[in-house]
Amino acid sequence: MLKCGMSGSQVKVFGKAIQALSRISDELWLDPSEKGLALRSVNSCRSAYGCVLFSPVFFQHYQWSTSVKVNENDSTTSNLNCKLGMKSILPIFRCLNSLERNVEKCKIFTSSDLCKVVIQFFCRHGIRRTHNVCFQESQPLQVIFEKNMCSNMLIIQPRVLAEAVVLFTSSQEEVTLAVTPLSVCLKSSSDEPMDLTSSVYSEMFVGPDEFDFFQIGADTEITFCFKELKGMLTFSEATHAPIAIHFDFPGKPMALSIDDMLLEANFILATLADEPSRASSPPSLCLSQKQKRSDLMCSTNNNSKTGKNATSKAPGCILRKAAPKRLYPNETQTDIPALENCGSPIMKRVNEDISEVPESSVSNTEEGPGSSYLSFLACSLEQFLLTSDNTSTTLLTVWQQQVTVKRT
Protein backbone atom coordinates (compact mmCIF):
# COMPACT_ATOMS: atom_id res chain seq x y z
CA MET A 1 0.00 0.00 0.00
CA LEU A 2 1.33 3.37 -0.96
CA LYS A 3 0.35 6.79 0.21
CA CYS A 4 2.43 9.85 -0.55
CA GLY A 5 2.11 13.52 -1.11
CA MET A 6 4.09 16.22 -2.84
CA SER A 7 4.04 19.92 -3.59
CA GLY A 8 3.67 21.61 -6.94
CA SER A 9 7.37 21.88 -7.68
CA GLN A 10 7.93 18.27 -6.72
CA VAL A 11 5.18 17.26 -9.12
CA LYS A 12 7.18 18.83 -11.90
CA VAL A 13 10.23 16.68 -11.18
CA PHE A 14 8.02 13.62 -10.78
CA GLY A 15 6.33 14.35 -14.08
CA LYS A 16 9.67 14.85 -15.80
CA ALA A 17 10.76 11.45 -14.59
CA ILE A 18 7.65 9.89 -16.09
CA GLN A 19 8.25 11.71 -19.36
CA ALA A 20 11.84 10.51 -19.48
CA LEU A 21 10.76 6.94 -18.81
CA SER A 22 8.10 7.20 -21.49
CA ARG A 23 10.90 7.47 -24.02
CA ILE A 24 11.94 3.98 -23.07
CA SER A 25 8.69 2.14 -23.18
CA ASP A 26 4.90 2.27 -23.01
CA GLU A 27 4.70 0.69 -19.60
CA LEU A 28 5.62 1.99 -16.23
CA TRP A 29 6.04 0.08 -12.99
CA LEU A 30 5.24 1.86 -9.78
CA ASP A 31 7.34 0.16 -7.17
CA PRO A 32 7.20 1.49 -3.62
CA SER A 33 9.48 0.17 -0.93
CA GLU A 34 11.08 1.33 2.27
CA LYS A 35 13.76 3.01 0.19
CA GLY A 36 11.21 5.15 -1.56
CA LEU A 37 9.05 5.12 -4.64
CA ALA A 38 10.69 3.70 -7.72
CA LEU A 39 9.39 4.23 -11.23
CA ARG A 40 10.70 1.62 -13.62
CA SER A 41 10.48 1.07 -17.33
CA VAL A 42 11.99 -1.50 -19.68
CA ASN A 43 11.71 -1.43 -23.42
CA SER A 44 10.31 -4.32 -25.39
CA CYS A 45 13.62 -5.53 -26.71
CA ARG A 46 15.24 -5.21 -23.31
CA SER A 47 17.89 -2.90 -24.58
CA ALA A 48 17.00 -0.04 -22.29
CA TYR A 49 15.98 0.15 -18.69
CA GLY A 50 15.15 3.18 -16.64
CA CYS A 51 14.57 3.55 -12.96
CA VAL A 52 13.96 6.69 -10.98
CA LEU A 53 13.90 6.16 -7.24
CA PHE A 54 12.41 8.99 -5.19
CA SER A 55 13.54 8.71 -1.61
CA PRO A 56 11.00 9.26 1.18
CA VAL A 57 12.50 12.68 1.91
CA PHE A 58 11.58 13.84 -1.59
CA PHE A 59 7.90 13.72 -0.65
CA GLN A 60 6.01 15.84 1.82
CA HIS A 61 4.86 12.61 3.33
CA TYR A 62 5.48 9.03 2.37
CA GLN A 63 3.85 5.91 3.74
CA TRP A 64 4.35 2.45 2.46
CA SER A 65 3.40 -0.92 3.77
CA THR A 66 3.36 -4.36 2.28
CA SER A 67 0.26 -6.40 2.39
CA VAL A 68 0.59 -9.74 4.04
CA LYS A 69 -1.04 -12.68 2.33
CA VAL A 70 -1.67 -15.79 4.27
CA ASN A 71 -1.17 -18.66 1.89
CA GLU A 72 -1.51 -22.23 3.21
CA ASN A 73 1.32 -22.61 5.66
CA ASP A 74 3.17 -19.58 4.58
CA SER A 75 2.51 -15.98 4.94
CA THR A 76 4.24 -13.93 2.37
CA THR A 77 4.60 -10.25 1.98
CA SER A 78 3.87 -9.00 -1.44
CA ASN A 79 4.79 -5.74 -2.96
CA LEU A 80 2.54 -3.53 -4.93
CA ASN A 81 3.38 -5.05 -8.32
CA CYS A 82 1.77 -2.24 -10.16
CA LYS A 83 2.21 -1.80 -13.88
CA LEU A 84 0.62 1.20 -15.58
CA GLY A 85 0.27 2.04 -19.22
CA MET A 86 2.16 5.16 -20.21
CA LYS A 87 -0.82 6.19 -22.27
CA SER A 88 -2.85 6.44 -19.07
CA ILE A 89 -0.35 8.15 -16.88
CA LEU A 90 1.52 10.44 -19.23
CA PRO A 91 -1.43 12.73 -20.04
CA ILE A 92 -1.95 13.30 -16.34
CA PHE A 93 1.52 14.81 -16.07
CA ARG A 94 1.41 16.88 -19.23
CA CYS A 95 1.89 20.66 -19.08
CA LEU A 96 4.25 20.44 -16.16
CA ASN A 97 4.82 24.17 -16.02
CA SER A 98 1.16 24.84 -15.45
CA LEU A 99 1.00 22.00 -12.93
CA GLU A 100 3.85 23.57 -11.02
CA ARG A 101 2.04 26.89 -10.93
CA ASN A 102 -1.44 25.66 -10.10
CA VAL A 103 -1.02 22.58 -8.01
CA GLU A 104 -0.65 23.14 -4.31
CA LYS A 105 -0.54 19.52 -3.33
CA CYS A 106 -0.58 16.18 -5.08
CA LYS A 107 -1.52 12.92 -3.41
CA ILE A 108 -0.87 9.50 -4.81
CA PHE A 109 -2.28 6.48 -3.10
CA THR A 110 -3.08 2.94 -3.84
CA SER A 111 -3.61 -0.41 -2.29
CA SER A 112 -3.36 -3.90 -3.63
CA ASP A 113 -7.03 -4.61 -3.03
CA LEU A 114 -8.33 -2.10 -5.50
CA CYS A 115 -6.35 -2.47 -8.65
CA LYS A 116 -5.99 1.21 -9.11
CA VAL A 117 -3.74 4.12 -8.39
CA VAL A 118 -5.42 7.34 -7.39
CA ILE A 119 -3.65 10.59 -8.23
CA GLN A 120 -5.20 13.70 -6.79
CA PHE A 121 -4.22 17.25 -7.55
CA PHE A 122 -5.33 19.92 -5.10
CA CYS A 123 -5.11 23.06 -7.16
CA ARG A 124 -5.58 26.73 -6.52
CA HIS A 125 -9.06 28.14 -6.11
CA GLY A 126 -10.23 25.01 -4.39
CA ILE A 127 -10.15 22.84 -7.50
CA ARG A 128 -9.47 19.19 -6.96
CA ARG A 129 -8.65 16.86 -9.81
CA THR A 130 -8.76 13.12 -9.26
CA HIS A 131 -7.45 10.50 -11.63
CA ASN A 132 -8.09 6.83 -11.10
CA VAL A 133 -5.71 4.75 -13.11
CA CYS A 134 -6.14 1.03 -13.25
CA PHE A 135 -3.06 -1.03 -13.05
CA GLN A 136 -2.06 -4.50 -14.01
CA GLU A 137 -0.51 -6.76 -11.42
CA SER A 138 2.94 -7.46 -12.62
CA GLN A 139 6.23 -7.93 -10.87
CA PRO A 140 8.69 -5.34 -11.95
CA LEU A 141 11.89 -6.35 -13.63
CA GLN A 142 15.01 -4.93 -12.18
CA VAL A 143 18.41 -4.70 -13.72
CA ILE A 144 21.45 -5.43 -11.67
CA PHE A 145 24.29 -3.49 -13.07
CA GLU A 146 27.38 -2.70 -11.13
CA LYS A 147 28.01 0.71 -12.48
CA ASN A 148 30.82 1.27 -10.08
CA MET A 149 32.71 -1.57 -11.66
CA CYS A 150 32.93 0.18 -14.98
CA SER A 151 36.37 1.26 -15.97
CA ASN A 152 35.21 4.52 -17.51
CA MET A 153 33.28 7.19 -15.72
CA LEU A 154 32.44 10.73 -16.67
CA ILE A 155 30.43 13.25 -14.74
CA ILE A 156 29.11 16.13 -16.74
CA GLN A 157 26.73 19.03 -16.28
CA PRO A 158 23.51 18.50 -18.23
CA ARG A 159 23.98 21.81 -20.00
CA VAL A 160 27.14 20.60 -21.75
CA LEU A 161 25.47 17.42 -22.89
CA ALA A 162 22.47 19.40 -24.06
CA GLU A 163 24.73 21.54 -26.20
CA ALA A 164 26.13 18.43 -27.81
CA VAL A 165 22.76 16.85 -28.35
CA VAL A 166 21.54 19.88 -30.28
CA LEU A 167 23.93 19.02 -33.10
CA PHE A 168 22.01 15.96 -34.10
CA THR A 169 18.68 15.88 -35.85
CA SER A 170 15.80 14.19 -34.14
CA SER A 171 15.84 11.54 -36.82
CA GLN A 172 19.30 10.45 -35.73
CA GLU A 173 18.89 7.00 -34.32
CA GLU A 174 22.17 6.14 -32.74
CA VAL A 175 25.11 8.13 -31.47
CA THR A 176 28.61 7.08 -30.62
CA LEU A 177 30.59 8.21 -27.63
CA ALA A 178 34.30 7.89 -28.33
CA VAL A 179 36.71 8.48 -25.48
CA THR A 180 40.44 8.65 -25.08
CA PRO A 181 42.32 9.81 -22.00
CA LEU A 182 42.62 13.20 -23.67
CA SER A 183 39.26 13.85 -25.25
CA VAL A 184 35.66 12.88 -25.51
CA CYS A 185 33.76 12.90 -28.77
CA LEU A 186 30.05 12.50 -29.36
CA LYS A 187 29.27 11.70 -32.96
CA SER A 188 26.48 10.48 -35.14
CA SER A 189 26.52 6.87 -36.03
CA SER A 190 25.23 5.38 -39.20
CA ASP A 191 25.93 2.24 -41.11
CA GLU A 192 24.32 3.02 -44.36
CA PRO A 193 26.53 4.27 -47.12
CA MET A 194 26.26 7.98 -47.55
CA ASP A 195 24.43 9.60 -50.37
CA LEU A 196 22.94 12.98 -51.03
CA THR A 197 19.87 12.36 -48.94
CA SER A 198 21.53 10.80 -45.93
CA SER A 199 21.73 12.87 -42.82
CA VAL A 200 24.64 15.02 -41.95
CA TYR A 201 27.44 13.40 -39.99
CA SER A 202 28.20 15.52 -36.96
CA GLU A 203 30.68 15.24 -34.16
CA MET A 204 31.70 17.31 -31.20
CA PHE A 205 34.95 17.08 -29.27
CA VAL A 206 34.85 18.11 -25.67
CA GLY A 207 37.99 18.54 -23.59
CA PRO A 208 38.44 16.77 -20.24
CA ASP A 209 38.24 19.99 -18.27
CA GLU A 210 34.56 20.39 -19.14
CA PHE A 211 33.76 17.37 -17.03
CA ASP A 212 33.24 17.42 -13.30
CA PHE A 213 34.90 14.03 -13.13
CA PHE A 214 36.91 12.30 -15.83
CA GLN A 215 38.20 8.78 -15.54
CA ILE A 216 38.99 6.86 -18.67
CA GLY A 217 40.55 3.43 -18.43
CA ALA A 218 41.13 2.77 -22.08
CA ASP A 219 40.20 4.20 -25.45
CA THR A 220 36.66 3.12 -26.17
CA GLU A 221 33.83 3.82 -28.56
CA ILE A 222 30.31 2.89 -27.59
CA THR A 223 27.17 3.31 -29.67
CA PHE A 224 23.73 3.62 -28.16
CA CYS A 225 20.24 4.88 -28.80
CA PHE A 226 19.91 8.65 -29.09
CA LYS A 227 16.27 8.83 -28.12
CA GLU A 228 16.92 7.34 -24.72
CA LEU A 229 19.79 9.72 -24.10
CA LYS A 230 17.55 12.66 -24.85
CA GLY A 231 14.95 11.34 -22.44
CA MET A 232 17.46 11.19 -19.62
CA LEU A 233 18.81 14.62 -20.51
CA THR A 234 15.48 16.43 -20.22
CA PHE A 235 15.00 14.86 -16.83
CA SER A 236 18.42 15.88 -15.63
CA GLU A 237 17.82 19.47 -16.69
CA ALA A 238 14.81 19.50 -14.39
CA THR A 239 16.83 18.26 -11.46
CA HIS A 240 19.87 20.48 -12.16
CA ALA A 241 22.08 17.63 -11.07
CA PRO A 242 25.14 16.43 -12.96
CA ILE A 243 24.90 13.24 -14.98
CA ALA A 244 27.31 10.40 -14.40
CA ILE A 245 28.08 8.17 -17.37
CA HIS A 246 29.48 4.73 -16.57
CA PHE A 247 30.63 2.51 -19.37
CA ASP A 248 33.15 -0.07 -20.44
CA PHE A 249 33.52 -1.60 -23.85
CA PRO A 250 31.11 -1.96 -26.77
CA GLY A 251 28.45 -4.52 -26.04
CA LYS A 252 28.46 -3.97 -22.33
CA PRO A 253 25.58 -1.79 -21.18
CA MET A 254 26.22 1.75 -20.12
CA ALA A 255 24.61 3.60 -17.27
CA LEU A 256 23.51 7.20 -17.16
CA SER A 257 22.76 8.17 -13.61
CA ILE A 258 21.83 11.03 -11.40
CA ASP A 259 22.39 10.74 -7.71
CA ASP A 260 21.35 13.39 -5.32
CA MET A 261 19.85 13.44 -1.87
CA LEU A 262 16.28 13.29 -2.96
CA LEU A 263 16.36 10.92 -5.85
CA GLU A 264 18.43 8.44 -7.74
CA ALA A 265 17.93 7.88 -11.44
CA ASN A 266 19.54 5.17 -13.48
CA PHE A 267 19.14 4.61 -17.17
CA ILE A 268 20.87 1.48 -18.33
CA LEU A 269 21.25 1.31 -22.09
CA ALA A 270 22.58 -1.50 -24.19
CA THR A 271 25.41 -0.62 -26.49
CA LEU A 272 26.17 -2.06 -29.88
CA ALA A 273 28.75 -4.78 -29.71
CA ASP A 274 31.64 -5.10 -32.05
CA GLU A 275 31.86 -7.69 -34.79
CA PRO A 276 31.39 -11.33 -33.74
CA SER A 277 35.06 -12.05 -33.86
CA ARG A 278 35.30 -10.61 -30.37
CA ALA A 279 35.99 -12.86 -27.46
CA SER A 280 33.13 -13.53 -25.14
CA SER A 281 32.26 -10.90 -22.66
CA PRO A 282 31.56 -10.96 -18.96
CA PRO A 283 28.05 -10.57 -17.57
CA SER A 284 26.06 -7.66 -18.91
CA LEU A 285 22.42 -7.08 -18.06
CA CYS A 286 21.09 -9.15 -15.23
CA LEU A 287 17.36 -9.23 -14.98
CA SER A 288 15.56 -10.53 -12.00
CA GLN A 289 12.29 -10.26 -10.26
CA LYS A 290 12.59 -8.42 -7.08
CA GLN A 291 11.13 -10.73 -4.56
CA LYS A 292 14.01 -11.20 -2.23
CA ARG A 293 16.48 -8.51 -2.74
CA SER A 294 19.12 -9.96 -0.55
CA ASP A 295 19.39 -12.94 -2.82
CA LEU A 296 20.13 -11.08 -5.96
CA MET A 297 23.55 -11.75 -7.29
CA CYS A 298 25.17 -12.83 -10.47
CA SER A 299 26.52 -16.29 -10.19
CA THR A 300 28.61 -18.15 -12.64
CA ASN A 301 26.61 -21.29 -12.61
CA ASN A 302 27.53 -23.42 -15.53
CA ASN A 303 25.31 -26.39 -14.95
CA SER A 304 23.93 -27.66 -18.15
CA LYS A 305 20.86 -29.53 -17.19
CA THR A 306 18.18 -29.22 -19.74
CA GLY A 307 14.58 -29.11 -18.77
CA LYS A 308 12.22 -31.90 -19.74
CA ASN A 309 10.35 -31.56 -22.94
CA ALA A 310 12.40 -28.62 -23.88
CA THR A 311 11.54 -27.31 -27.25
CA SER A 312 13.80 -25.16 -29.19
CA LYS A 313 12.20 -22.19 -30.75
CA ALA A 314 13.70 -19.12 -32.19
CA PRO A 315 12.47 -16.27 -30.06
CA GLY A 316 10.83 -13.47 -31.91
CA CYS A 317 13.15 -10.74 -30.92
CA ILE A 318 15.19 -8.29 -32.82
CA LEU A 319 18.80 -9.28 -32.74
CA ARG A 320 21.74 -7.59 -34.26
CA LYS A 321 23.17 -9.10 -37.43
CA ALA A 322 20.00 -10.91 -38.23
CA ALA A 323 17.97 -7.79 -38.44
CA PRO A 324 18.97 -4.19 -39.09
CA LYS A 325 21.05 -3.05 -36.19
CA ARG A 326 18.68 -1.34 -33.83
CA LEU A 327 18.54 -0.71 -30.16
CA TYR A 328 15.03 0.63 -30.12
CA PRO A 329 11.91 -1.46 -30.54
CA ASN A 330 10.27 -1.80 -33.89
CA GLU A 331 6.62 -1.06 -34.38
CA THR A 332 5.86 -4.72 -34.90
CA GLN A 333 7.96 -7.42 -33.48
CA THR A 334 8.64 -9.78 -36.28
CA ASP A 335 9.51 -13.35 -35.79
CA ILE A 336 12.95 -13.39 -37.17
CA PRO A 337 14.87 -16.58 -36.84
CA ALA A 338 17.36 -14.48 -35.07
CA LEU A 339 19.94 -17.05 -34.39
CA GLU A 340 20.76 -18.13 -37.90
CA ASN A 341 24.18 -16.69 -37.73
CA CYS A 342 25.04 -18.25 -34.45
CA GLY A 343 26.04 -21.70 -35.36
CA SER A 344 24.49 -23.87 -32.73
CA PRO A 345 21.00 -23.59 -31.31
CA ILE A 346 21.12 -21.23 -28.41
CA MET A 347 18.09 -21.34 -26.23
CA LYS A 348 15.98 -24.19 -25.14
CA ARG A 349 12.58 -23.19 -23.92
CA VAL A 350 11.85 -24.39 -20.47
CA ASN A 351 8.72 -26.30 -19.84
CA GLU A 352 6.38 -24.57 -17.46
CA ASP A 353 6.28 -27.26 -14.89
CA ILE A 354 6.17 -25.67 -11.50
CA SER A 355 6.66 -28.79 -9.46
CA GLU A 356 10.15 -29.26 -10.77
CA VAL A 357 13.12 -27.04 -10.58
CA PRO A 358 13.71 -26.60 -14.20
CA GLU A 359 16.89 -25.26 -15.57
CA SER A 360 17.82 -24.61 -19.06
CA SER A 361 21.06 -23.51 -20.39
CA VAL A 362 22.70 -22.27 -23.47
CA SER A 363 25.26 -24.37 -25.16
CA ASN A 364 28.57 -22.88 -26.02
CA THR A 365 28.77 -21.08 -29.26
CA GLU A 366 32.21 -21.18 -30.69
CA GLU A 367 31.91 -18.21 -32.85
CA GLY A 368 28.65 -16.77 -31.70
CA PRO A 369 28.19 -13.12 -31.03
CA GLY A 370 28.85 -13.53 -27.34
CA SER A 371 26.60 -13.12 -24.40
CA SER A 372 25.86 -9.51 -24.90
CA TYR A 373 22.74 -10.06 -26.99
CA LEU A 374 20.27 -10.29 -24.24
CA SER A 375 17.24 -9.28 -26.19
CA PHE A 376 16.63 -12.79 -27.42
CA LEU A 377 17.03 -14.17 -23.96
CA ALA A 378 14.72 -11.66 -22.47
CA CYS A 379 11.85 -12.49 -24.79
CA SER A 380 12.05 -16.15 -24.00
CA LEU A 381 12.55 -15.28 -20.41
CA GLU A 382 9.38 -13.29 -20.28
CA GLN A 383 7.39 -16.38 -21.04
CA PHE A 384 9.17 -18.15 -18.28
CA LEU A 385 8.76 -15.39 -15.76
CA LEU A 386 5.06 -15.00 -16.34
CA THR A 387 4.51 -18.45 -15.04
CA SER A 388 6.26 -17.84 -11.79
CA ASP A 389 4.31 -17.29 -8.67
CA ASN A 390 4.99 -14.92 -5.86
CA THR A 391 6.93 -17.33 -3.79
CA SER A 392 9.78 -17.88 -6.13
CA THR A 393 12.93 -16.06 -6.95
CA THR A 394 14.00 -16.22 -10.50
CA LEU A 395 17.55 -15.60 -11.44
CA LEU A 396 18.99 -15.13 -14.86
CA THR A 397 22.70 -15.19 -15.18
CA VAL A 398 24.76 -14.65 -18.21
CA TRP A 399 28.33 -15.60 -18.30
CA GLN A 400 30.76 -16.52 -21.00
CA GLN A 401 28.27 -17.53 -23.66
CA GLN A 402 26.23 -19.57 -21.29
CA VAL A 403 22.88 -18.60 -19.93
CA THR A 404 21.29 -20.18 -16.94
CA VAL A 405 17.75 -19.68 -15.84
CA LYS A 406 17.06 -20.95 -12.43
CA ARG A 407 13.98 -20.96 -10.35
CA THR A 408 14.12 -21.86 -6.71
Add this chain to the structure above:
Amino acid sequence: MKFRAKIVDAACLNHFTRVSATIAKLAKTCTLRISPQKLNFIVSDKAASGGVSMWCELEQENFFSEFQMEGVSAENNAIYLELLSENLSRALKTAQNARALKIKLTNKHFPCLTVSIELLSVSSSSRIVTHDIPVKVIPRKLWKDLQEPTVPVSDVSIYLPVLKTMKSIVEKMKNISNHLIIEANLSGELNLKIETELVCVTTHFKDLGNPQSDIVRNKIIHFDLLHEDVSLQYFIPAFS
Protein backbone atom coordinates in the same frame (compact mmCIF):
# COMPACT_ATOMS: atom_id res chain seq x y z
CA MET B 1 38.58 20.56 -57.41
CA LYS B 2 39.36 22.29 -54.18
CA PHE B 3 37.54 24.63 -51.89
CA ARG B 4 38.37 25.97 -48.48
CA ALA B 5 37.13 29.08 -46.78
CA LYS B 6 37.13 30.55 -43.31
CA ILE B 7 34.96 33.02 -41.44
CA VAL B 8 36.26 34.59 -38.26
CA ASP B 9 34.03 37.60 -37.84
CA ALA B 10 30.91 37.04 -35.76
CA ALA B 11 28.78 39.46 -37.74
CA CYS B 12 29.73 37.85 -41.07
CA LEU B 13 29.00 34.44 -39.65
CA ASN B 14 25.64 35.59 -38.44
CA HIS B 15 24.80 37.08 -41.79
CA PHE B 16 25.84 33.98 -43.67
CA THR B 17 23.77 31.84 -41.31
CA ARG B 18 20.73 33.98 -41.95
CA VAL B 19 21.15 33.82 -45.72
CA SER B 20 21.42 30.06 -45.49
CA ALA B 21 18.31 29.90 -43.31
CA THR B 22 16.40 31.97 -45.87
CA ILE B 23 17.46 29.64 -48.67
CA ALA B 24 16.38 26.66 -46.59
CA LYS B 25 12.92 28.17 -46.29
CA LEU B 26 12.65 28.83 -49.99
CA ALA B 27 13.80 25.54 -51.44
CA LYS B 28 14.51 22.05 -50.25
CA THR B 29 17.45 21.39 -52.52
CA CYS B 30 19.65 24.02 -53.99
CA THR B 31 22.85 24.32 -55.95
CA LEU B 32 25.84 26.07 -54.48
CA ARG B 33 28.05 27.62 -57.12
CA ILE B 34 31.55 28.49 -56.00
CA SER B 35 33.65 30.80 -58.14
CA PRO B 36 36.69 32.92 -57.33
CA GLN B 37 34.76 36.07 -56.45
CA LYS B 38 31.29 34.90 -55.62
CA LEU B 39 29.14 32.34 -53.95
CA ASN B 40 25.73 31.63 -55.45
CA PHE B 41 22.73 29.73 -54.21
CA ILE B 42 20.70 28.62 -57.18
CA VAL B 43 17.33 27.01 -57.44
CA SER B 44 16.57 26.35 -61.03
CA ASP B 45 13.35 26.43 -62.89
CA LYS B 46 12.14 22.87 -62.57
CA ALA B 47 8.63 21.61 -62.32
CA ALA B 48 9.50 19.94 -59.04
CA SER B 49 9.78 23.22 -57.18
CA GLY B 50 6.51 24.47 -58.60
CA GLY B 51 8.17 26.40 -61.34
CA VAL B 52 9.84 28.74 -58.89
CA SER B 53 13.44 29.66 -59.39
CA MET B 54 15.89 31.64 -57.37
CA TRP B 55 19.28 33.18 -57.79
CA CYS B 56 21.18 34.45 -54.78
CA GLU B 57 24.58 36.04 -55.02
CA LEU B 58 27.15 36.84 -52.35
CA GLU B 59 30.46 38.59 -52.77
CA GLN B 60 32.80 36.19 -51.04
CA GLU B 61 35.17 38.80 -49.69
CA ASN B 62 32.35 40.34 -47.66
CA PHE B 63 32.04 37.17 -45.64
CA PHE B 64 35.18 35.10 -45.69
CA SER B 65 38.55 36.05 -44.29
CA GLU B 66 40.15 33.28 -46.30
CA PHE B 67 38.82 31.89 -49.55
CA GLN B 68 40.59 29.50 -51.88
CA MET B 69 39.06 27.57 -54.70
CA GLU B 70 40.09 25.62 -57.70
CA GLY B 71 37.39 24.77 -60.15
CA VAL B 72 36.97 21.85 -62.46
CA SER B 73 39.56 23.24 -64.88
CA ALA B 74 41.33 26.50 -65.62
CA GLU B 75 38.78 27.57 -68.25
CA ASN B 76 35.83 26.44 -66.14
CA ASN B 77 36.93 27.76 -62.83
CA ALA B 78 33.79 27.00 -60.85
CA ILE B 79 32.35 24.27 -58.69
CA TYR B 80 28.66 23.40 -58.70
CA LEU B 81 27.39 21.39 -55.75
CA GLU B 82 23.89 20.16 -55.05
CA LEU B 83 22.83 19.86 -51.43
CA LEU B 84 19.86 19.90 -49.10
CA SER B 85 19.59 23.50 -47.98
CA GLU B 86 18.31 22.50 -44.57
CA ASN B 87 21.53 20.62 -43.84
CA LEU B 88 23.71 23.67 -44.37
CA SER B 89 21.37 25.92 -42.45
CA ARG B 90 21.24 23.63 -39.46
CA ALA B 91 24.99 23.14 -39.40
CA LEU B 92 25.56 26.88 -39.45
CA LYS B 93 23.04 27.42 -36.69
CA THR B 94 25.17 25.39 -34.33
CA ALA B 95 27.92 27.94 -34.82
CA GLN B 96 26.29 30.58 -32.70
CA ASN B 97 29.26 31.61 -30.59
CA ALA B 98 32.00 30.31 -32.75
CA ARG B 99 35.50 31.58 -32.69
CA ALA B 100 36.04 30.44 -36.25
CA LEU B 101 34.20 28.55 -38.95
CA LYS B 102 35.85 26.69 -41.78
CA ILE B 103 34.17 25.19 -44.79
CA LYS B 104 35.87 22.88 -47.16
CA LEU B 105 35.10 20.40 -49.84
CA THR B 106 36.11 16.92 -48.80
CA ASN B 107 35.68 13.41 -50.01
CA LYS B 108 35.05 10.99 -47.19
CA HIS B 109 33.51 7.99 -48.97
CA PHE B 110 31.28 10.57 -50.58
CA PRO B 111 31.78 14.20 -51.49
CA CYS B 112 30.93 16.42 -48.54
CA LEU B 113 31.00 19.99 -47.56
CA THR B 114 32.70 19.83 -44.20
CA VAL B 115 31.82 22.61 -41.82
CA SER B 116 34.27 22.79 -38.97
CA ILE B 117 33.45 25.02 -36.03
CA GLU B 118 35.59 26.07 -33.14
CA LEU B 119 33.28 26.96 -30.30
CA LEU B 120 34.05 29.04 -27.30
CA SER B 121 33.25 27.25 -24.12
CA VAL B 122 33.09 28.25 -20.50
CA SER B 123 36.30 26.46 -19.65
CA SER B 124 39.58 27.23 -21.32
CA SER B 125 39.48 24.44 -23.86
CA SER B 126 37.49 25.03 -26.99
CA ARG B 127 35.10 22.58 -28.46
CA ILE B 128 35.45 21.44 -32.03
CA VAL B 129 32.28 20.61 -33.89
CA THR B 130 32.35 19.09 -37.34
CA HIS B 131 29.51 18.52 -39.74
CA ASP B 132 29.89 16.58 -42.96
CA ILE B 133 27.13 17.64 -45.31
CA PRO B 134 26.73 15.25 -48.22
CA VAL B 135 26.80 17.00 -51.61
CA LYS B 136 26.59 15.97 -55.22
CA VAL B 137 29.02 17.46 -57.68
CA ILE B 138 27.15 18.65 -60.74
CA PRO B 139 28.90 17.76 -63.98
CA ARG B 140 29.88 20.48 -66.40
CA LYS B 141 27.36 19.49 -69.04
CA LEU B 142 24.53 20.53 -66.74
CA TRP B 143 25.97 23.92 -65.90
CA LYS B 144 24.09 25.67 -68.67
CA ASP B 145 20.79 25.14 -66.82
CA LEU B 146 22.16 26.90 -63.81
CA GLN B 147 23.12 30.28 -65.19
CA GLU B 148 21.90 33.61 -63.97
CA PRO B 149 18.42 34.12 -65.37
CA THR B 150 18.06 37.13 -67.58
CA VAL B 151 15.51 39.50 -66.25
CA PRO B 152 12.95 39.76 -68.99
CA VAL B 153 11.61 43.08 -70.05
CA SER B 154 8.95 44.05 -67.53
CA ASP B 155 5.55 45.66 -67.78
CA VAL B 156 5.63 47.14 -64.36
CA SER B 157 8.37 47.50 -61.85
CA ILE B 158 7.63 48.71 -58.38
CA TYR B 159 9.30 49.00 -55.00
CA LEU B 160 7.57 46.85 -52.44
CA PRO B 161 6.23 48.28 -49.19
CA VAL B 162 7.74 47.45 -45.83
CA LEU B 163 8.29 43.73 -46.01
CA LYS B 164 7.13 43.07 -42.47
CA THR B 165 3.73 44.52 -43.25
CA MET B 166 3.49 42.59 -46.47
CA LYS B 167 4.48 39.42 -44.71
CA SER B 168 1.80 39.65 -42.07
CA ILE B 169 -0.85 40.45 -44.65
CA VAL B 170 0.12 37.62 -46.96
CA GLU B 171 0.29 35.18 -44.07
CA LYS B 172 -3.26 35.98 -43.05
CA MET B 173 -4.41 35.72 -46.64
CA LYS B 174 -2.78 32.33 -46.95
CA ASN B 175 -5.42 30.94 -44.62
CA ILE B 176 -8.24 31.99 -46.87
CA SER B 177 -7.09 31.18 -50.35
CA ASN B 178 -4.33 29.39 -52.21
CA HIS B 179 -3.97 32.00 -54.95
CA LEU B 180 -2.91 35.58 -54.60
CA ILE B 181 -3.52 38.28 -57.15
CA ILE B 182 -0.92 41.01 -57.37
CA GLU B 183 -1.76 44.19 -59.19
CA ALA B 184 0.67 46.99 -59.66
CA ASN B 185 0.88 50.07 -61.83
CA LEU B 186 3.37 52.69 -62.72
CA SER B 187 1.80 55.22 -60.34
CA GLY B 188 3.22 53.55 -57.29
CA GLU B 189 0.11 51.59 -56.39
CA LEU B 190 0.11 47.92 -55.47
CA ASN B 191 -2.83 45.68 -54.59
CA LEU B 192 -2.75 42.29 -52.98
CA LYS B 193 -6.01 40.54 -53.55
CA ILE B 194 -7.59 37.21 -52.76
CA GLU B 195 -10.89 36.05 -54.14
CA THR B 196 -12.98 33.13 -52.98
CA GLU B 197 -16.62 32.24 -53.40
CA LEU B 198 -17.53 33.76 -50.10
CA VAL B 199 -15.19 36.64 -49.72
CA CYS B 200 -12.87 38.95 -51.55
CA VAL B 201 -10.13 40.80 -49.66
CA THR B 202 -7.89 43.47 -51.11
CA THR B 203 -5.06 45.37 -49.49
CA HIS B 204 -4.04 48.59 -51.22
CA PHE B 205 -0.60 50.14 -51.02
CA LYS B 206 -0.02 53.62 -52.30
CA ASP B 207 2.92 55.91 -52.91
CA LEU B 208 5.39 53.21 -53.65
CA GLY B 209 8.18 54.24 -55.95
CA ASN B 210 8.68 52.92 -59.48
CA PRO B 211 12.28 52.39 -60.39
CA GLN B 212 13.30 53.42 -63.88
CA SER B 213 13.53 50.06 -65.49
CA ASP B 214 12.33 47.59 -68.00
CA ILE B 215 8.97 46.11 -68.61
CA VAL B 216 8.02 42.44 -68.34
CA ARG B 217 5.21 40.44 -69.79
CA ASN B 218 2.92 39.44 -66.98
CA LYS B 219 4.05 35.87 -67.02
CA ILE B 220 6.65 35.96 -64.35
CA ILE B 221 6.90 37.91 -61.17
CA HIS B 222 10.42 38.77 -60.34
CA PHE B 223 11.30 39.70 -56.77
CA ASP B 224 14.64 41.32 -56.45
CA LEU B 225 15.98 41.75 -52.97
CA LEU B 226 19.01 43.93 -52.62
CA HIS B 227 20.58 44.02 -49.24
CA GLU B 228 24.07 45.24 -48.48
CA ASP B 229 26.24 42.47 -49.80
CA VAL B 230 23.61 39.98 -50.81
CA SER B 231 21.29 40.04 -53.74
CA LEU B 232 18.50 37.56 -54.03
CA GLN B 233 16.27 37.25 -57.05
CA TYR B 234 13.19 35.14 -56.87
CA PHE B 235 11.00 34.26 -59.81
CA ILE B 236 7.45 33.05 -59.50
CA PRO B 237 5.51 32.07 -62.58
CA ALA B 238 2.04 33.50 -62.72
CA PHE B 239 -1.08 31.60 -63.63
CA SER B 240 -2.61 34.29 -65.74
